[in-house]
Every structure is written in structure tokens, then in C-alpha cells.
Amino acid sequence: MNDVMIEARDLNKAYGPVHALRDVNFEIRKGEVLGFLGPNGAGKTTTMKILTCFIAPSGGTAKINGADIFEQPIEVRKSIGYLPESTPLYPEMLVLEYLEFIARMRGFRGDEVKKRIRTAVEQTSLGDVISKEIRALSKGYRQRVGLAQALIHEPSILILDEPMSGLDPNQASEIRNLIRSIGRERTVILSTHNLAEVQVTCGRVLIIANGRIVADDTPDDLRDRAGQASYIATVASPESGYRDAKFETQVSEALTQISRVKTVKKAEGDTSDELQFHVLPKDNHDVRADIFKAAVDGGFVLLGLEKTSEDLGAVFRGLTTGDVSESTAGSRKSKGDADAHAANEERASQADSDENTSEES
Ligand SMILES: Nc1ncnc2c1ncn2[C@@H]1O[C@H](COP(=O)(O)OP(=O)(O)OP(=O)(O)O)[C@@H](O)[C@H]1O
Numbered sequence: 235m236n237d238v239m240i241e242a243r244d245l246n247k248a249y250g251p252v253h254a255l256r257d258v259n260f261e262i263r264k265g266e267v268l269g270f271l272g273p274n275g276a277g278k279t280t281t282m283k284i285l286t287c288f289i290a291p292s293g294g295t296a297k298i299n300g301a302d303i304f305e306q307p308i309e310v311r312k313s314i315g316y317l318p319e320s321t322p323l324y325p326e327m328l329v330l331e332y333l334e335f336i337a338r339m340r341g342f343r344g345d346e347v348k349k350r351i352r353t354a355v356e357q358t359s360l361g362d363v364i365s366k367e368i369r370a371l372s373k374g375y376r377q378r379v380g381l382a383q384a385l386i387h388e389p390s391i392l393i394l395d396e397p398m399s400g401l402d403p404n405q406a407s408e409i410r411n412l413i414r415s416i417g418r419e420r421t422v423i424l425s426t427h428n429l430a431e432v433q434v435t436c437g438r439v440l441i442i443a444n445g446r447i448v449a450d451d452t453p454d455d456l457r458d459r460a461g462q463a464s465y466i467a468t469v470a471s472p473e474s475g476y477r478d479a480k481f482e483t484q485v486s487e488a489l490t491q492i493s494r495v496k497t498v499k500k501a502e503g504d505t506s507d508e509l510q511f512h513v514l515p516k517d518n519h520d521v522r523a524d525i526f527k528a529a530v531d532g533g534f535v536l537l538g539l540e541k542t543s544e545d546l547g548a549v550f551r552g553l554t555t556g557d558v559s560e561s562t563a564g565s566r567k568s569k570g571d572a573d574a575h576a577a578n579e580e581r582a583s584q585a586d587s588d589e590n591t592s593e594e595s
């Protein structure tokens with residue numbers, strides 16, 4: 235059985251001189267709740283608008299539930315419920331009027347309109363505010379109206395652009411529970427810059443930065459990676475007060491060649507006399523002796539070697555700024571949904587207290 239619901243192939247998007255997406259590829263399977271994580275301007279909204287046929291890519295294509303975005307846009311729109319970044323709600327309308335309007339736009343008539351609204355209102359717990367004007371609702375309730383509009387045609391896929399943004403912890407928690415329960419029967423993509431949010435809501439994370447996918451992983455594996463030890467190697471400049479790019483490359487290459495080292499990056503904290511390198515080992519190996527030996531063999535002077543532990547924010551920043559470790563992309567291992575769900579429940583309370591720690595680069 236082919237259960238691929240979303241397939242993006244070599245998506246590229248240029249807005250004039252701005253290259254917003256570069257060769258974006260991914261697949262999303264039935265039943266996945268995928269977090270699309272990235273800093274401002276990374277390309278999250280652009281990707282979502284392409285998948286929902288609001289804009290066309292400059293290159294590449296996508297299939298939604300088997301339908302091509304260029305060839306079968308109407309089929310695509312039938313399969314998808316979309317909550318845009320800023321929901322175009324009509325503030326002067328009553329909630330009921332608005333949902334009726336959406337149901338008619340979706341082509342429903344007569345009793346079917348009522349039936350669809352009843353189901354969507356039940357799913358999003360909007361019963362109490364159905365006769366209120368949209369402008370009188372809190373942001374959390376407005377977000378529910380946005381979700382109800384996305385659900386009205388009972389789509390198999392939901393694409394939610396920052397559904398939790400601007401909500402207080404209580405409202406965010408309610409919307410999160412709502413998304414989880416909706417996600418049991420559907421495929422969901424939600425975008426966010428909040429790392430904690432992804433951890434509690436999603437079974438899989440795609441991280442995007444500068445228009446490229448830089449990681450595809452489970453939240454647990456991302457967290458494991460965060461617990462890893464890494465090392466800051468401080469190296470003496472070849473000549474005092476002189477920065478030499480060639481020397482920098484030479485040291486970086488010598489460290490990269492250590493077999494138990496995964497990645498080497500330039501660390502902040504250089505002075506005119508010292509250069510610092512951030513060394514991430516494979517499988518949590520202690521590579522201090524290897525680094526020392528590389529310094530001796532390479533003829534550079536090691537002034538300091540410090541062990542650090544990466545936190546999750548550092549992993550995210552490492553992935554979304556500067557060079558990206560090639561070993562991180564496409565490293566996803568599948569895990570049981572039940573496991574992920576249980577672990578997520580555990581983290582939910584932490585994210586509630588952490589709601590505003592969005593990780594922006
Ligand atoms: N209509 C547009 N015209 C020109 N440039 C655009 C347009 N829409 C987006 N961009 C640019 O494309 C890049 C990606 O933007 P996009 O809105 O997809 O990012 P995002 O990840 O959704 O960011 P945010 O977290 O701020 O919502 C940015 O550099 C942005 O400035």
C-alpha cells in the first residue's frame with residue numbers, strides 16, 4: 235500500500251532575486267504529525283503555499299494524495315485543510331455565518347452545510363461561541379475558528395502555518411491537544427519556530443533554514459543529539475595579531491580528518507591570538523587525545539581543550555545558521571508512534587511553561 239500523502243520533489247522558489255526554496259525534497263506518510271521548524275524567513279510559509287496551490291514553485295513539483303499540484307489543483311485543494319499564517323477571518327461575521335460561507339465555498343448545499351458545520355464545531359469545541367462575532371473572540375478561539383474552517387470538508391491532510399503563535403500557554407495547550415486529536419486520523423504539517431512546541435506535538439521534525447531542508451528526524455533523536463558532548467579546541471594563531479584564512483582551513487581539515495570526529499565548525503570567541511573550533515565527535519566518543527595528536531601532527535599549537543554539552547537550542551542554531559553537517563539531513567529513524575506519543579505527553583507540561591522560548595536565529 236502506498237501511504238505517501240505528500241511528496242515534494244526538488245521544489246525551488248524564487249521571488250525575484252530572493253531564492254526562497256532550494257531543492258526541497260520530502261515525503262510525508264499517512265498519520266504523521268510533522269513539525270516544520272525553522273527561523274524567520276526560512277521558507278516554511280512558501281513551502282506550505284506551494285503544497286496548497288496558492289503559489290506555483292519556480293521549479294520542481296509536489297503530489298498531494300496522488301494529485302499533482304500543476305495538473306490536478308482542484309483535487310489537491312479537496313484533500314487539504316489549510317490554516318494560513320494570518321487567517322483571513324471576517325471580523326464582523328458571526329462564527330456560524332463564517333462557517334456557512336466557507337462550507338458553501340467548498341461546494342456544500344442544504345443539509346450537508348449544517349452537517350459539516352456541526353462536525354467541525356464539535357471537533358474544535360466552538361459550540362459556546364457559535365453566535366458571537368468573530369471580532370469578539372480571543373485569539374485562541376479565533377484560531378479554533380480557523381481550524382474549523384480548515385476541517386469543514388473533512389480533508390485527509392491538514393497544513394497549519396504557525397497554529398500556536400501568539401497564544402498564551404493555556405490556549406496553546408488547548409490548540410495542541412486539538413491538533414493531536416485531529417492528527418489521529420489525518421496527516422498534519424504544522425510550522426513553528428518553537429522547538430519545545432515541536433517536541434510535544436510532533437512525531438517527526440523537518441528543519442528548514444535558508445530554503446533548504448537541514449534535518450529530518452524524530453524529536454527524540456534531536457534531543458539525543460542535544461545531549462551529546464562536544465569540544466572547543468583553542469588554537470594559537472600562526473603569528474600574533476594576524477588572521478590567516480588558509481591556516482584556519484588547514485586546522486579545520488586536520489580536525490575533520492580525525493576518524494571519530496563528525497563535524498568541525500568555527501566557534502565564536504576568537505581573539506587576535508587564538509582561534510576556536512567546535513568539534514562534534516561521532517557516537518559521543520571522547521576525542522581529546524585525538525585532537526591533541528592532530529595538533530602535534532599538524533604542527534599547530536593547542537592552547538586549550540574544553541568539553542561542553544550541546545543543548546537543544548544549540549543544536550537548532552547549529553543546524554539553522556552557517557554550515558550544516560551533511561550527516562544530519564535524512565537521518566531519520568522510524569519510531570513507534572505510541573512511544574513518541576507517550577514521551578510527548580510527558581513533555582507537554584514543560585512546553586507550556588516554555589511557550590515563549592521560541593528559537594530564532
Ligand atoms: N511575496 C514575496 N515576495 C518576495 N519575497 C518573499 C515573498 N514571500 C516570502 N518572501 C521571502 O522568501 C523567504 C522565505 O519566506 P517565508 O515566508 O516562506 O519564510 P517563513 O519560514 O514562513 O518565515 P516566518 O517564520 O517569518 O513566517 C524570505 O526571505 C522572504 O522574505
Ligand SMILES: [Mg+2]
Nearest residue numbers: 278279280319
Ligand atoms: Mg511563515
